Amino acid sequence: QSVLTQPPSASGTPGQRVTIPCSGSSSNIGNNHAHWYQQLPGTAPKLLIYRTNQRPSGVPDRFSGSKSGASASLTISGVRSEDGADYYCAAWDDSLSGWVFGGGTKLTVL
Amino acid sequence: QVQLQESGPGLVNPSQTLSLTCTISGGSISNGNYHWSWIRQPAGKGLEWIGRIYTSGSTNYNPSLKSRVTISVDTSKNQFSLRLSSVTAADTAVYYCARGLSMDVWGQGTTVTVSS
Numbered sequence: 001q002s003v004l005t006q007p008p009s010a011s012g013t014p015g016q017r018v019t020i021p022c023s024g025s026s027s028n029i030g031n032n033h034a035h036w037y038q039q040l041p042g043t044a045p046k047l048l049i050y051r052t053n054q055r056p057s058g059v060p061d062r063f064s065g066s067k068s069g070a071s072a073s074l075t076i077s078g079v080r081s082e083d084g085a086d087y088y089c090a091a092w093d094d095s096l097s098g099w100v101f102g103g104g105t106k107l108t109v110l
Numbered sequence: 111q112v113q114l115q116e117s118g119p120g121l122v123n124p125s126q127t128l129s130l131t132c133t134i135s136g137g138s139i140s141n142g143n144y145h146w147s148w149i150r151q152p153a154g155k156g157l158e159w160i161g162r163i164y165t166s167g168s169t170n171y172n173p174s175l176k177s178r179v180t181i182s183v184d185t186s187k188n189q190f191s192l193r194l195s196s197v198t199a200a201d202t203a204v205y206y207c208a209r210g211l212s213m214d215v216w217g218q219g220t221t222v223t224v225s226s
Contacts, residue, residue, distance in 0.1 A: 002156060035212050037157075044219050045157065050212035088157055090213070098172050099147070099159035099213075 003028065003100035004089050011108040012079045020074045020105045022089030028100055032092045034072035036065055039086040039104075048087070049074060076107075084109045112137040114207050114217035122201075122224050128194040132207030132217060139188050140165055144210050148181060148192045150203040151219075158203075163190055197224045 005023040012018040022034060033052045037045035047056055049065035052072065062077045072091075076083055089102040118130035132146065139146065147162040161171035163181045171179050175194070183190040194201060202224045209215040 037213075044206055044216040045213075046216070047212060047214045050214065056214060090157075090159075096173055097170050098161070099149075101157045101159065104156045 002103040003093060003096070004091065004102035006087075006089060006102035006105045008103065009106045009108065011110055012076075013110045014080060015078050018076045018079045018107065020076075020087050020089075020107070022072045022074070022102050024070045024072070024091060024100075026070055027095040028070070028091040028093040029067060029072050029089075030070035031094055034065065034067055035090045036063075036072075036074045037088045037090065038083075039088065041085075045088060079107075079109055081109045083107060112209065112215050114209065114215055116205060116207050116217045116220040118205075118220060118222070120221055120223060122197055122222060123226050124198055124224055125196055128192070128197050128201060128222055128224070130192045130205055130207075130220065130222070131189050132191070134188045134209075138185075139183065139190065140185050146181075146183065146190045147208045147213060149206045149208060149213070150201075151206070152200075152203045160192065160194075160205075199224050 036049040038048045039045045052067045053065045064075050066073050086104045086106050088104045093100045113135045115133045122128045145162045148160040151157050161181050163169045163183050178195045180193040204219040204221050206219045207217045
C-alpha cells in the first residue's frame, strides 16, 4: 500500500489531454513539493517534473504539474504515442522523514 | 554530465547482507549540497525509497527498513554505498541510486536476487 495514491492506469488517444492525479496528505504533498517520474519499459525512472511544476531541461512543455492542497496532478497536453510509460509521483513526508512514492500509473496511448 | 553507476553482486543468499556501491562520474560527490539516495523496485511493482545520505554523512532511512539499512559515503572514491542485512526473497529487486532533493539523476539500476 503506497503512501501516495495514484490510479493504476490511464489512457488517451494521440492529441488528447491526459491528467494523472496523485493524492497525499498534509505531511507530504500538503506541505512539500510533488515530483513526477516517467519510466519507460526496462529503463530507470526519469525526472519529469520537480518542485510541483518545474520542468528539467529537455522535458517537452506538453508535460506540466500542479498541486492543490494535498493532491498533485501531472498533465500531458497533446499526448503522443511515445508517452506510453509508467508515471510515479513522489514527495518528502515530514512524519516519516523520508521520500514516499505513489504506486504508479500506467499510461496507454490508444 | 553527472552519471551514476550501481555495482555489486547480483545474487545474495538469504539471511546474508546485500552490499551495493554507486559510483559518480562526471562530477564530484562533494560538490554541491546534494543528497544521495537508494531506491528499489521489485519486478512488476512500484518504487520504494530505501534511504539517503548527505555529503556531511547525515542519513535518513525508510522506517520500514531502518533496522537493516546502512548507507555510507566515500568521498575519496566518489562513491556511496548501501548495506542491507538479513535479506529475504522480498528484497529481490532492481536497485537504483539517485542524486539530489528531486532525484534528478538516476543510475541504470542493478538487479539483485536473493536466493540460495
